[in-house]
Amino acid sequence: MASDVDSPPLVGRADQVATLRSALLDDVPPGHTAAVFLTGESGVGKTRLLHEVGDRLRGGGAVVLTGSCLDIGDASPLHPLRHALRRFDAELTATRARTSSTVRGLLQMFAEESAGPDGAGALLERVSRGLSLIAGGRPLVLVLDDLQWADRSTRQLLLYLLAGLGDLQLSVLAAVRAESLQGAHPLRRVLTELRRLRSVRVVDLAPLDRADTDELAAAVAGPALTPEAAELVWQRSGGNPFVVEELARDLRDGHDGLSDTLREIFLARVEALPTPTRSVMQAVAAGVEPVEHWLLARAVPLGEQELIEAVRAAVAHRLLVGADDGYRLRHRLVAEVLADELLPAERAALHRRYAEALTAVPADLHQARLAHHWRLAGEPARALPAAIAAAEEAERLHGFAEAHRHWSAALQLAAPATDPAGGTDRARLVERAAEAAHHCGEHARALELLAELAAGPGAPTTCELHIRRARYLAAAGRSAPAEAEYRSALAAADCSPRERATAAAHLAELLLHLGRYADAGDRAREALALAADVEGAASEVVLASAALGFSQAYLEDPESGLAAVREALEVAERSGRPEDVACAYLHLAELLTGPLNVLEEGVVVARRGAERVAELGLGRTYETRLLAIATNGLFRVGQWAEAEKVVAAALRHRPSGADAVELLLARCRLSVGYGDVEASDRDLDAVATMLAGGGARHVLPMLILRAGLAMWQGRPDLARQAVARGLTESRSDDVIVLATLAWHGLRAEAEAYADRTAEVDHTAVRRLRGVVDRVAAKSEQAARPVRYVAEGFLALCAAEVSRLDDGRGDPELWARSVTEWDRRNHPYPAAYSRLRQAEALLGRRARVATAGKLLRQAYRMAQGLGAEPLSSEIRTLAGRARVALEERPAAAARPAAPRAVSPPVASGGDELDGLTAREREVLAAVAEGLTNREIGQRLFISERTIGVHVSHIFDKLQVRTRVQASAIFLRNAAG
Structure with a gap:
């Protein structure tokens, strides 16, 4: 039993603390990332677990930044990170002046950041660089509470860092309220996708079981916990630690019976507080947490010492939590209880005092709070400028979702036409709100605001409205009405020459994306003709020329298409x-x-x-x-x-x-x-x-690579899964991408059949053959170069299907694939096709000499590329067939290695002939005595990839040590 009953022990979570520490620190290799997301109902102990794990991580040598997300309506972009940095800065001592300077510089960057040509991406990179300096080579852990309120910018930053793009060892530990992830909550989809990754865990924190509930209740209530009371605590709490503690504390304090609801518990406890303490609690409940001490002092009319005593009493009663960055309520239910206790006039007065205090003390990025307090103080005229400033702050940090909310708040505060106090143009507010909604993906809301803009005074021209509406509709995926809007813009009587050129160029681009190449070309020509009469219309010319070029390239006129795009480049260069x-x-x-x-x-x-x-x-x-x-x-x-x-x-x-x-x-x-x-x-x-x-357009390429990797790992089952997901989730009409996906799927089925590792999925085969038929039909309507590439993949697909008949395949179909890829000068699929053709011939015990020749050709091609998995499979087949792969022409007839990509080798250097150009570079560096890390830095590739190259070099040279490999290199270089 704990001796400090106001700080009960962490019960039932010891194993989870140890597991989370390992997952976030011990099991994370240098340069890698990891994340754990804790989900669970309110009061289940997520915040307490964050603190415990954070302490363990600090003890393990990690730099831990701890922050909390605010209710999203009052948050500014990247608020939790700024909060964490301020807390970290407050913890630093004078001996850490350099780190403190870095932290403050990063905070200052947020205040000064403005949009540049590289946009939000540059901001993410600068934040990452600043975090790297703060970490100083140590592991960095971001601990974030209430992630369900995270702004869009924070979510983007987390994904950027977890993807390993920030070049630091980073872990993320975050708590999420399960009940908040309902419907279309943006974090719900993110967590769903992240669950697929091995470096990410989503841990659902369950309530305590009966034994742990009894232990926690006993630790709080002490002797007051009778068996009957323990049963009642269990029944009413359901194992929720927060509820257990409050009910047990009720017992300990001698209350008669147990309250039926937590609201009654808190109400009774607040009513028992001294008047000054109640005033403090009411003020914090009305504020935006954390409420800094100086701000609380302005909001509560108490002397400094009396205020401190009142705060201390609230903390002692476990209603308030104090930290370096301010005060927070231990549970938001307290705010609801206190809100009912205040008269409307009292509540408005509190918010007014907060607003006046924030106005008097300049600070960075507090406009959102200022607007919040002026609005609830009943001062819309004073809240409006703050809401506008908050929206502009959010846009400056590329937080368009937050900007949209603040512009919407400004619209609610503004008068129907104008704001008399500030002269704010409502039409301008609607326009800014619509653009922010469009940029953050709220296209339906953007269209609603555009309709309001069109109906009110100060509306843009009819043509401009059509163009804006078309942009919003196109972004929402509503292509047909977007096309109609662009056509309406072109037909509008008030359409200026520039607007006509803009509408025609964008319509051409839209038609191109719809696959209507002829219509796209017609509109692109119209746009170019219109832009010719408009000064400074380079952007429209570039867009239209690109659409025209692609249209002509797909419609059997590649030369004209290429000329159109080249002309666009000339126009762009002239415009500058x-x-x-x-x-x-x-x-x-x-x-x-x-x-x-x-x-x-x-x-x-x-x-x-x-x-x-x-x-x-x-x-x-x-x-x-x-x-x-x-x-x-x-x-x-x-x-x-x-x-x-x-x-x-x-x-x-x-x-x-x-x-x-x-x-x-x-x-x-x-x-x-x-x-x-x-x-x-x-x-x-x-x-x-x-x-x-x-980023749906990249899903298929990712899944194709996942399938290809699984095939070389001997896991056709994983390749099947990736292909099936690609066919289910993607709506791509790109015939090349679809043909590549179909090839990987058919190859997986053929491998499963040949290896007898699994039954052929005939349903999947039928589906894949349907994709092949669709690709064949679509490619017939495309330009010759498109058909040219598609036919190569279709040849691969046909040959893979033939393997499903007998496990070996049709040699003639594989020979056709060889021819197709040789003509295209694509060595990788050409080498793979030779391997399969040789396999088919050997399986039929026919033309063994031809099979041997094919294997040697494939092996030379694969070795030249450095394609080790393909080389290994070729060696395996050659070994079974007793085919020698090392037959070479005489040294005098062999061409010299390209000087630009490999170290000089003497004409008699036979020992190095099996190495690729990259492997020769690596071997030359090994001979200099460089480590893998140093070689990677020189060649700008990862240390792990250098290790793979070194292993391949050892295998090919048949050596075991770097010294032996170096000796061979030096002998050949000197010879």
Whole structure:
């Protein structure tokens, strides 16, 4: 039994404390991330568990930042992080002056942050960098309470950091009220997606069982707890620790019987308080927690000493919790009880005193609280400017969801037409609220506000309203009415030449996304004709030219399409607007590497464009997108070592959002090909973390990579799951992506059949064959370059289906696939097809010599790429068939290794011939005596990937130590 009855022991949670400490600290490797989300009903002990685990983590050497989320209606963007930083700063001693300076600098950044060309992504990166400095190389843990109230910016930051993009060892421990996650709560979807990840746990905190309930009640009530009373506590509390403590305290204090409800418990306890203490409780209940001491002193008319005594009494009665950052009620039910005790005039007076105090003391990011208090004080004229300021603060920090709420509050406070006190234009408020709603995804609300704007005085022109409504409808996925609105804009009598050009360009883009390529081309030409007569219409020209180019490329006129996009780039360069130049380069690179399938030129354009936009200050956004395009192009043509360098250079920008996802997927393709399972898993988990916040267009590429990795791991069951999820969740009409997914699905079924590891899922096969038929039909309507790529994947699908007949496949169908991919100069699928063709021939005991030749060709291609899983499978089949893979032409006839990507090797260096270009680079660094970490820093790739390369080098050279490998390298380099 605890001796301190006002601080009862933590009962029934010891195992969970130990487990959470391990999950967040001991089991997290350096450079990795982890998260635990505690869910449960109010009072179940989430907050207490956060404190206990936080103390254990500090004891384990971690830097722990602890913050709480406010009720979302009163929160500013990133409030819990600012709260945690302020608390951490208060805990620092004078000996930690450097860390304290970093913390204060980060807080100052929030106050000064403004939108730039890289938007919210740059803010996330600067926050991450600041947290890295605070951590100082130690593990960092964010402990957040009441995460159900987290603002959208905080959710985005958590996903960014948990994806490993912040380059620090981070763990997150957060508590969420289960009853708050109802309906379409944004956190509900995030948690659903995060549950899939191995680095994330969602722990449902259950009430105490009967034994633990009795132990806790006894610790609080002491001798007053009779068996009969213990039974009653159990029946009324249901094991909820908070209720157990309150009921047991009722018994201990000698109350006759037990109160029927917690409201009665709190009401009786508050009524027993001295008058000054009741005043303090009422003030805190009316405030926005935490209520700082100085602010409470302004709200409560008590002397300083009397105020301190009153606060101490409230804390002693366990109604109030005091901390360095202010005071909080121990349970929000107290606020409800006290609210009923105040007269309306008393309540308004309290809020007025709070508002006057906040107005008199300038502080950063408190406008939301100021608006809240002036509004409840019955002063709408004074609340309105604060609400507007709060909305602008939120927009400055890219918190559009919070901005939307504050603009909506401002609308409620403003007069029907104008605010006489401040001269606020209501039409302007409606317009800002509509834009904020649109940016945060509340498209229906944006349309409602636009309707109000159209009906009121000061409304925009009819044409402008049509364009705005079309934008909102398109963003909401309502393409048909969006198209009608754009057409109405073009037909409006008051439409200016610029507005007509804008409407036509956006309509062309919309039609392109709908697959109506001919209509898109017509509208794009119209937009270009209109823009020709408008000065400074470069943005419209770029958008329309891109739509025209893609339209023509899909409609059998690739040359004209390419010319249109090149012209857009010329226009953008002449205008000099950075976003236009970047957009034009992006469209040109996408066109070349996409519909036109001119990969080498597309890679060159993407890399040249990346250099250009970097000069224009758009490195974190457009440069990373262009480098992702270049990486994927290099991967497809087999230049994996160069692709690895490009993606590493791009990731140094620490991108966020969709840009980060594109790069992580590009790097993961390389890791899957190399056979680096750990790196692949980590990238896929990072992508899944980022996609938990939205991003449906990247789901299919992620699942395709997950399926491909599972196949090389010998887990066709996992590949099946990934493909099935892709077919269920995606609505993509991209024939190339769909064909790739279908190939992976059919390959998984064929592998399961060949290995006899599972029964063939005939339903899945029928579904996949339906996808193949749909791809074939759709590709017939596409341009020749699109059909060209689709036909390669369709050949793979047909050959995989043939394996389902006898487990070996049809050699002729695999030969066709070889031909298709050789023509496209895509070595990876060409090597895989050779492997399967050889397997089919050997299974039929026919043309064994041809099979051997195919295996040797496939092996050379796979080794040149560094594709170890594919090489391993080829070696396995060759071993069973007794086929020698190492037959080589004479050294004099063998071409020299490319000088640009590998160290010089003497003409007689036969021992190094089996190494890829990247492996030669790694071996040269090994011979210098560098560690894996140092090699990774030099080559801009991960330490784990270097380890994989070193293992492959050892296998190929048949050595066991770095010394032996170095000796071989030096011998060949000197020879």
